[in-house]
Amino acid sequence: MEFNKSGYTPDELLGLYDALVLPRMIEEKMLILLRQGKVSKWFSGIGQEAIAVGVTQALHADEYIMPLHRNLGVFTGRNMPLNTLFAQLQGKGSGFSKGRERSFHFGSNAHHIVGMISHLGPQLAIADGIALAHKLAGEGKVAVGFSGDGGTSEGDFHEALNVAAVWELPVIFVIENNGYGLSTPSNEQFRCKQFIDKGIGYGMEAVQVDGNNLLEVHRTVKALAESMRQNPRPVLLECLTFRMRGHEEASGVKYVPKELLETWAQKDPVSNFEQWLEGEGVLQADEKARIRAKHQAAIDAALQEVFAEPEIVPVLEPELRDVYAPHQQVVVAATGASRELRLVDAISDGLRQAMEKHPNLVLMGQDIAEYGGVFKITQGFVEAFGKDRVRNTPLCESAIVGSALGLSVKGYKAMMEMQFADFVTVGFNQIVNNLAKMHYRWGQHADVVVRMPTGAGVGAGPFHSQSNEAWFFHTPGLKIVYPSNPADAKGLLLAAFEDPNPYLFFEHKAMYRSISGPVPEAYYTVEVGKAAVVREGAEATIITYGMGVHWALEAVAEMGASVEIIDLRTLLPWDRATVLQSVRKTGKAFVLHEDTLTGGIGAEIAAVIAEEVFQWLDAPVMRHGALDTPVPFAVPLEQQFLGVDRFKMQLNRLLSF
Ligand SMILES: Cc1ncc(C[n+]2csc(CCOP(=O)(O)OP(=O)(O)O)c2C)c(N)n1
Numbered sequence: 001m002e003f004n005k006s007g008y009t010p011d012e013l014l015g016l017y018d019a020l021v022l023p024r025m026i027e028e029k030m031l032i033l034l035r036q037g038k039v040s041k042w043f044s045g046i047g048q049e050a051i052a053v054g055v056t057q058a059l060h061a062d063e064y065i066m067p068l069h070r071n072l073g074v075f076t077g078r079n080m081p082l083n084t085l086f087a088q089l090q091g092k093g094s095g096f097s098k099g100r101e102r103s104f105h106f107g108s109n110a111h112h113i114v115g116m117i118s119h120l121g122p123q124l125a126i127a128d129g130i131a132l133a134h135k136l137a138g139e140g141k142v143a144v145g146f147s148g149d150g151g152t153s154e155g156d157f158h159e160a161l162n163v164a165a166v167w168e169l170p171v172i173f174v175i176e177n178n179g180y181g182l183s184t185p186s187n188e189q190f191r192c193k194q195f196i197d198k199g200i201g202y203g204m205e206a207v208q209v210d211g212n213n214l215l216e217v218h219r220t221v222k223a224l225a226e227s228m229r230q231n232p233r234p235v236l237l238e239c240l241t242f243r244m245r246g247h248e249e250a251s252g253v254k255y256v257p258k259e260l261l262e263t264w265a266q267k268d269p270v271s272n273f274e275q276w277l278e279g280e281g282v283l284q285a286d287e288k289a290r291i292r293a294k295h296q297a298a299i300d301a302a303l304q305e306v307f308a309e310p311e312i313v314p315v316l317e318p319e320l321r322d323v324y325a326p327h328q329q330v331v332v333a334a335t336g337a338s339r340e341l342r343l344v345d346a347i348s349d350g351l352r353q354a355m356e357k358h359p360n361l362v363l364m365g366q367d368i369a370e371y372g373g374v375f376k377i378t379q380g381f382v383e384a385f386g387k388d389r390v391r392n393t394p395l396c397e398s399a400i401v402g403s404a405l406g407l408s409v410k411g412y413k414a415m416m417e418m419q420f421a422d423f424v425t426v427g428f429n430q431i432v433n434n435l436a437k438m439h440y441r442w443g444q445h446a447d448v449v450v451r452m453p454t455g456a457g458v459g460a461g462p463f464h465s466q467s468n469e470a471w472f473f474h475t476p477g478l479k480i481v482y483p484s485n486p487a488d489a490k491g492l493l494l495a496a497f498e499d500p501n502p503y504l505f506f507e508h509k510a511m512y513r514s515i516s517g518p519v520p521e522a523y524y525t526v527e528v529g530k531a532a533v534v535r536e537g538a539e540a541t542i543i544t545y546g547m548g549v550h551w552a553l554e555a556v557a558e559m560g561a562s563v564e565i566i567d568l569r570t571l572l573p574w575d576r577a578t579v580l581q582s583v584r585k586t587g588k589a590f591v592l593h594e595d596t597l598t599g600g601i602g603a604e605i606a607a608v609i610a611e612e613v614f615q616w617l618d619a620p621v622m623r624h625g626a627l628d629t630p631v632p633f634a635v636p637l638e639q640q641f642l643g644v645d646r647f648k649m650q651l652n653r654l655l656s657f
Helices: 009-036 049-058 073-079 080-089 122-137 153-165 195-202 214-232 258-266 271-280 284-307 316-321 345-356 381-385 397-409 423-437 438-442 469-474 487-499 549-557 577-584 601-612 635-642 644-657
Strands: 144-147 170-175 203-208 234-240 338-342 360-363 390-392 413-417 449-453 478-482 505-508 516-520 532-533 540-544 565-567 568-572 589-596 622-626
Touching: 009 049, 009 073, 009 214, 009 284, 049 170, 049 214, 049 271, 073 080, 073 390, 080 284, 080 487, 080 565, 122 144, 122 170, 122 397, 122 423, 153 170, 153 214, 153 397, 170 214, 170 589, 195 203, 195 234, 203 214, 203 549, 214 234, 214 271, 214 532, 258 413, 271 284, 284 390, 284 601, 338 345, 338 487, 345 360, 345 381, 345 487, 345 505, 345 516, 360 397, 381 390, 381 589, 397 423, 423 449, 423 469, 449 487, 469 478, 469 568, 478 487, 487 505, 487 577, 540 549, 540 577, 540 644, 549 565, 549 589, 549 644, 577 589, 577 601, 589 601, 589 644, 622 644
Parallel strands: 144 170, 170 234, 203 234, 360 390, 360 413, 413 449, 449 505, 478 505, 540 565, 540 589, 589 622
Antiparallel strands: 338 516, 478 568, 532 565
16 A cells, blocks of 8 residues: 655654554454453444544544544544543443443534434535534534445435535535445445546535545545635545445454455555554654553553443433423513514514524525525515525425534524425434434434424315324424414414424414414514413313314304313423313313324323323313325315314214213
């Protein structure tokens, strides 16, 4: 292997050697411990260390890296204390994730690392968001996202590169091309000859290096980063390398031709660099021994400490508490004049006031800039707040949710407008696995609001009409609000932006322009997690939200019955106390929602009522939801699907029970 030492002092070369040897020595020790059954599953980076080490050493210490499962050299390169790192790998309480996450699935802001979720690709869009934050603040920094060759087949890879290219974000996308994705060889994974060929497709510079050559990786990344700090733009960096061990230790390498292993063994990044340094007279025997002994002592001491640490004793309270970032809402009371606004205008008004209150809030969504969004909620916002903060996005829902998370890592607040709630399916993974779980996993909050224009009754068919709040209701870590009137919509939206936790904010499209009401003009917030009793009554309680509130009000008025109507307003967490108190009073409960019935939010509420206030009930808890079918297009079919008449009959049944 050829090394080019020009531009490096002997001390710099020794520093790089020191950084390269540490992850190898840790892994060699891990292999021994694995055989002794003392450590668990392990994704080896042996043979690929020059990439993680070269990249990390080439960056400034405060530039973020989004590493993957084989990138131990990133973590050691950022000088993470080995005892905390080993405790993390061992699932011990003093690890970065307090035993909640495995291996490298964690991050640390102190070390400027955002760790992966298992899904690989979502990492890359977080790099976009962090790079966007750098660019907005004019910080002159780069972010680095890692991908394996297998991971490039994921849609997330494409979306992240596309967004970075369109927005000229300073991200280095490092592809570690090691020839296999688990057991699948390259020819069954992709058809391109080399990844740099993809650069032109994204309108992006692409560079290929020998990933086993530490100096080549280091020099290339250093030069790229220097140039990108001045002239922000993304670059695709393909590093050719090889995975010398199994996908994970237990799986072996039987499927890899022996000759391939032998060829690549000749290119071992550690031994080649070491021998070259020795040949150049840079690394003397005593210096080599000193560096290795230093690492060995540090590894042994850290391991000893971690093995001595007792297993975790579960304590319930912090496990539940840490699902959300701490936030104590201080409700801002509405004062002063009100004016009559439609739901759509109240949301727009709230969003505008949020932009004024939070200069670090960035809005993203398809067609939301000059066009004002398909529902015109952000009309005029570009003129008021500029294009940096009101951003049209490509059709890349997953990458935009991921970018929002990256912005949050850098202390921004982000809102993403889903053009229609239905399209959240393509950003689903980022929401339920990244946004929702990150605080529990390693304490990083996700200050993101995803606005969701939702609901049926507009003759728009199966993919522009769905109610999908229940998909998220089942996901700890999210907050879900769903206002039924303009005043609540503005107040809840403003409350959501004050909270560092991730929100899904549902807005019913059919109500945008059909529902109006008085809305305070000044800034105010509505309490999150608090239901409203919109009508008092004695005979039964209807628990509902969104469009259901209007169906309930109409039905009860028609029937002339004394029925209490509760508008949940927040679905996660929902207001058990108000619901249970009302049902205790009325003795009958009806849960109503527009969403399809089976597995809907009503099922959970009905179950809690049955469990908690059974002795007060005079009738079974009843529910109404839409038919368990997709939302049909033709209006008569859609009306049958929603079944407002069925709801009224069912309510009558309850009242006469
Ligand atoms: C979305 C998703 N699908 C499948 C997997 C299982 N899986 C984990 S790593 C891996 C192979 C990844 O290959 P590559 O991206 O080339 O990285 P390498 O492991 O070679 O470093 C697979 C299939 C996963 N983690 N996530």
